[in-house]
Amino acid sequence: MNIFLGGFWFLCIVCAFLYLYTRSTLSSVNNVNFNQFQRSYLIVYLLAMAGDWLQGPHVYALYENYGMSTHQIDKLFVAGFGSSMMVGTIVGSFADRYGRKTNCILYGVLYGLACITKHFNNFWILMLGRLLGGTATSILYSAFESWLIFEHNKRNFEPELLSNIFSNAVLGNSLVAIIAGLVAQYFADLFGFVAPFDLSMGVLIVMIVLTIFTWPENYGNQSSDLTSSFKKAITSIRTDPKVLCLGLIQSLFEGSMYIFVLEWTPALTPHTPPVAKNPVVQRNLLADKMTEDGHRGSIPHGHIFAAFMVAIMIGSSIFKLLTKFTSVESFMRIVLLTSALALLTPIFFAGNQTVVFIGFLVFEACVGIFWPSLGTMRGKYVPEETRATIMNFFRIPLNLIVIIILLQDLSMSVIFRCCAVFLLIAAMCQQWLYRKVTFGLPSKKYRETLLV
Secondary structure (H helix, E strand, C coil): CCHHHHHHHHHHHHHHHHHHHHHHHCCCCCCHHHHHHHHHHHHHHHHHHHHHHCCHHHHHHHHHHCCCCHHHHHHHHHHHHHHHHCHHHHHHHHHHHHCHHHHHHHHHHHHHHHHHHCCCCCHHHHHHHHHHHHHHHHHHCCHHHHHHHHHHHHCCCCCHHHHHHHHHHHHHHHHHHHHHHHHHHHHHHHHCCCHHHHHHHHHHHHHHHHHHHHCCCCCCCCCCCHHHHHHHHHHHHHHCHHHHHHHHHHHHHHHHHHHHHHHHHHHHCCCCCCCCCCHHHHHHHHHCCECCCCCECCCCHHHHHHHHHHHHHHHHHHHHHHHCCCCHHHHHHHHHHHHHHHCCHHHHCCCCHHHHHHHHHHHHHHHHHHHHHHHHHHHHHCCHHHHHHHHHHCHHHHHHHHHHHHHCCCCHHHHHHHHHHHHHHHHHHHHHHHHHHHHCCCCHHHHHHHCC
């Protein structure tokens, strides 16, 4: 049994133990209305994520199957990040004025249209699909959370229950990712690379229908136009250091995470071809180096991806335990510092698959803690009337980081150094936020509750 498959089964045992432990030691929620609300949100949200996960593993393979050159594929990927950075930021901001529910439905429509474009072996139609997909992605990571926080507060549920929803969402999302990967591969083997996109479109249609009939609408500031929303968002960022800190942490961590997604394959692959430094080119070269067992570059991508998802699930359980002993603002300092150290393993232990794999698993566990932590902090500090606008505003530097790294001819070592630096800066921002929250409040008793 290789280290990747062995690591996967070991993590499954740890994950099951932590899940059972948290269920037995942490008090369960007996509020029937809250449980119904949580279930309503998670069903729609996880369907939305399933629509995304079903597409991800086969985008590159589909372009390659259509005979697209490496340069064309580069352009398509950059277009996706670029549209998420620009168009997605504007469209996502419509949620505050025209409704978060409406924006979530728009996500399903745009991503469904992107799926249709995958049927055409035409560069410009595929480019349109990338633009639609990038815009939809911005909505996915802002409108759903904005809807959730508003409804949670509107129904007067206890504030700490919000972190419970975020933790369960991360747990469910990891399970959905594993299942979606297996299902997408099954359909791709039977019907070709376009089949997962058709399946995704079907899931998105179900998500749209459920959203229409089970979710109420809510808004930010309906009286503001787009320009006013951006001005208010910028004012909040400029005048409230907590909002600025959260935005910087989001951009730096998620930017590093997206770069990691592009780089983990060459980092774990023995004897990566040294000719190509660009991550997209590296993946193309590795694709040509198929082994007899079907794994690209002699590593089992499916086992590794599954192990990463289980590590994220472990992180979500750790998040639940940590929130019972200390504040999110406090423990996230250690989490961000740990994530930076984890991404240094490919630099200091280059060529050592075991150590690098363990480092990557630690990073993914940090991702599992990061998502519910950031959602919880945004629920506290980001103003309601411009919540979606602010969240999308910080997707501009996030996507810019990824685009710049993608377009530079950087070595893998330099790329991971950049990610580590980004995460260290994020840790410093978290320390700044912690001090602002802890020592900026008049109540000494409340300050003491935030201390480790």
